[in-house]
Amino acid sequence: MQPFDYVRPRSLAEVAQLLEEADAQTCILAGGTHLLPEIELGRIRPRLLIDIKAAPELNELRYTNSEGLTLGAAIPISQLLTSPEVRRHYPLLQEVARIWGSVQVRNRATVGGNICQASPAADMVTALLCFDAECRIFGPEGERWTPLERFLLGPGRTALKPNEVLVSVRLPSLGGKSVGAYRFVRKGKGGHVTLAGVAVRAVAISHGVASWRMALAGLASSPKRVSEAEHILEAGELNEHAIHRAAQKAADAAEPIDDARASARYRAALAPVLAERSIRAVARQMWGYGA
Template structure:
């Protein structure tokens, strides 16, 4: 058993296969936790929030650290890919700049060398910076469990603070993204207490592209973090944007609707009223920036 000041004792187990990892997780239930970068896990253990007896290292398992891009199939990014790896990968930068931007907004450089995409998402925090990007890019999670592999849309994964759709014995192995529409534009805006790396007060991802099936000829997707029990899409705002011409009036209406979809709490970082107002402001700013990119394209 390993013992550290401030940390409860635990066994470190390096899983040999996905099957073994899944069986160990199923067998030990809450007493075992998958370990990626440990930046969330160890903080919660240190604070006594959780006391797992087994930390199951799964970072090295097949596909966990791979980034594979195909023009037709899109992007598959392993759950153990770190924030810095995602943010710097040429295919992510070229085709999914929103994901690169979101990954690069997490904490500080040193932490981004440890923190993984899978850990950020499986932690189930409403403040996860990569969640709004994953939601607006319509990512799907590859989950491996006792019954084999399944894929789940990101929109069905987040169930509440710290709660996800992961079943007993399941772990996330990868995130898949469809090929982005031609000429898409995007922006992630994060408001934090400082620029040196802190959880967001509000995070807003805006993704836009031309679409002749929409009455306005454009579609925009909006993802929000830190303003509800789960990261979410502002669907009513998105509908208003698809139905009305992309101008200042529509953007203001959509920003208002995005604010209405937020149900934040007040905490040490900011009050609820301030957070709601910032959803409106950041959404408006994001829409203007994305529209500017679309017009120039």
């Protein structure tokens, strides 16, 4: 490993100032669960690491009925598990946090790191897509917002410009009972990379009718929404026909690839099965459907 400098700014303003002088060998360090192994393996050779964890603006976890939930980019995944607001309004986030690697990894890995690593199989990103999350970005030209869907540009690629930092994500308030489920497959016991996953969340409107969201992990170049499935589930009262059609839309939306972990064919076969299981889990929790 080649030597590098390390700085730990105490505010977003200090982070921004350091980023203004940054070059291609400057890296933002959050939990380091992805970055540090990459450095150790020599795949990334930084000159300077900017550790963002001490900046209060990046550590906010706040909920209000009017603004919804703000999650600072440097919040560790484990913090989602202890928040009563997350449990009450966004339980899908807790379901995903619970299945994360191990306690140690959950305590280090951050929400922002999961987004900025831009893995096609990022579990938390997939859940956040189900809440129409928006990203707050800060850089030399000031602040800007972009929907999470547009932030993700493909494996390892995001809409962040050089010298910009992801500050937080905001999830709008939902205005009704919210239920979520995440069904996924990983390779082997203890594997931490999701081969395929489907997140579903519903917000109750009236009996049997809800607003729905569905997103896929590991089934395209970035986690992606399946709006066609959402439209089917929102079209009327839930029934078997709608569940099967919506699950099929997840299969249609999947663009899986072959890699060392699994074949595209296997991933494609998982998509409708996991989608159906997630929809059923949500409908069961929400209305006792199929119980």
